[in-house]
Amino acid sequence: MKRRAFLGTIGSTASLGTLAYATRGASDTLEVRIWLSERAATYDGVADRIRAYLDETLALGYWTLETSIGGSVSVSTEAAARLTHRGEWPMALASGTLGGRDLEPASDVNLLVTDGGMERAPTGYGVPHIASVGGARHIAALESFDDIVVDDARSIVPNTTPARTMQVLLHEIGHALGLDHKDGVAFVHDGALVATPMLSSYAWDPTYERNASPCGTTIPASDDRKQMLSFAFSSCARRRLANYDGEIRF
Incomplete structure (x- = not known):
């Protein structure tokens, strides 16, 4: 059932509609498969570092996390956002091949990591079941989860490029x-403004609407506060993830 839903979603990525999720069983598995561009694969330990971080951030109580490595693929550009937004990565997954390599998509998340730059947005792109992001060299330089986290309860880390x-x-x-x-969401911790993953750097963008969050919070003013990041999804995001069952209906 999840496989059919995945393929149907790929066929509709060009015209995404309203998403609705039914309830997912507590014993289900969340499948995440990681691919690297050929250039990204030249950095030692990138895929293993990603898997280690996903084990810390996505191993939530309502599913069993299963991560795997799909291998390296040849892509037309290292600009990660373009690969998904313009259809190259989704269509490769739909056809089951890219650059002469056979692809077997995972049911839930198919992540492509490239060596694209992280200086200018967009640096990544995600649609149902499919995502791509640049920055392989920075992931390779990232410290272990335990070494970088300064607040265990909310997985707060410094705002470094990695x-x-x-x-x-x-x-x-x-x-x-x-x-x-x-x-x-964003919150203040020891005088610093901390952004959770789905808000990310929008937290300190003065043009972003700061009081429109359905999560029941407003974004505190950034002022001259230090900027920090959290790897923990907000409680609002986790409630939505708890209802994910792999089905996507338009």
Whole structure:
């Protein structure tokens, strides 16, 4: 059933509609498969580092997380957002091949990581079941989860380029699971403004609507506060994830 829903979603990525999720059984498995562009694969340990972080951030109580590595693929560009937004990555998954390599999609999230730059947005893109993000070199340089986290309860970390790259990766996975920017929040911790994955750097964008969150919170003014990141999805986002069952209906 999840396989049919996945293929139907790929066929509709060009005209995404309103998403609705039924209740998911507590014993179900969340499948995340990771692919690397050929350039991204030249950095040692990228896929293993991603899997280690997903084990810390996506191993939630309502599913069993199953991560796997799909291998490396040849892509037309390292600009990760373009690969999904313009259809190359979704269509490759739908056809089951890319650059001469056979692809076997996972049911829930198919993540492509490239060596694209992280300086100029968009640095990643996510649609139902499919995501892509750049920054492989920064992920390779990222410290272990235990070494970087400064607050265990909310997985707060400094706003460095490697940490921001990993949060963007979580952000795009959130989109692949049906989350939106409005499922993110920001809060003040020890004088710093901390953004959760689905809000991310929008937290300190002065043009972003700061009081429109359906999660029941407003975004505190950034002022001269230090900027920090959280790898933990907001309670609002987690409530939506708890209702995800792999089905996407338009």
